[in-house]
Amino acid sequence: MKKRWMISTMVAALMLTAGTGVYAGAKLQEVKAYLNSSIQLKYNGTPVQPRDEKGNAVLPLTYNGTTYLPVRAVADIVGVAVSYNPETSTVELGEKAEGVAIAKGFENMYYTKDPKETTYQGKDYKEAYFDNASGKRSSNFMLYPKGKYQKLVLQVAAVGEDIDNFAIEDSEKNVKLTTEKVAVSDGLKTIEVDITGVNELYIYADVLNNGAMFVPLTTSYYK
Known part of the structure; x- marks a missing residue:
């Protein structure tokens, strides 16, 4: 239940890390954001370091007073599967509706x-x-x-x-x-x-x- 609550409250403020090919034809709006190395993450009281698929450390982004976390890195930390469907531009967390x-x-x-x-x-x-x-x-x-x-x-x-x-x-x-x-x-x-x-x-x-x-x-x- 705790995992579901964390994910549901984060989804609105998470960003998916993906290759540039994923963004072809997407509706993007350019903004000025900042990598925020001052933000520290803890999961169940234990400090954690978000990492990308290759194991590289990734930082939160701060934009217009809101901090955005990389969804794939956070999903890995809390043990929830994540994938991206480029055909529908959909981030899928947890179990897929269809097998x-x-x-x-x-x-x-x-x-x-x-x-x-x-x-x-x-x-x-x-x-x-x-x-x-x-x-x-x-x-x-x-x-x-x-x-x-x-x-x-x-x-x-x-x-x-x-x-x-x-x-x-x-x-x-x-x-x-x-x-x-x-x-x-x-x-x-x-x-x-x-x-x-x-x-x-x-x-x-x-x-x-x-x-x-x-x-x-x-x-x-x-x-």
Whole structure:
């Protein structure tokens, strides 16, 4: 609740840091503002330094008696995903109203569009990750949310044999976000994890000799 309050009260006075290409055709008004190094920020009582996407320190701006803070830097500090939609000139904070399917840009040797492999329990998901190789093995793939989203909603099914160890990991920080058991009897299991600020995800499972792992890519999504 505290995060939501902070963001909602700041939005009116925040500026999005973006490349010059973002501003093509935008309605801009030139003003005279000042970088204000005297302003210090604290979050939950702890001093913090706003930084841009490259890790460089950024300063607040003061204009006409009002101080403006860089929205991306503040969102990173309070743990809220932020992105910019150039088509609608919209800054998007927190969860997106509509999910973005992980199918976009997905690459893996077990990626398939074959209806024989994308169909699970009578429904064709059109695109899927389906590892039906032989032998006891680690089944894995990468996802690249690039810090743009708040949550990952992933669907997964165990086929033939239960999957005792299914995990989602922040690959940059080498931190497990969740570890699950996926049973055949679960059907298509939905797993939701917080991915705020996460750039790369490593998804892996221990699959038994007679088992397979099915992940529908069109109904698994970022928010």
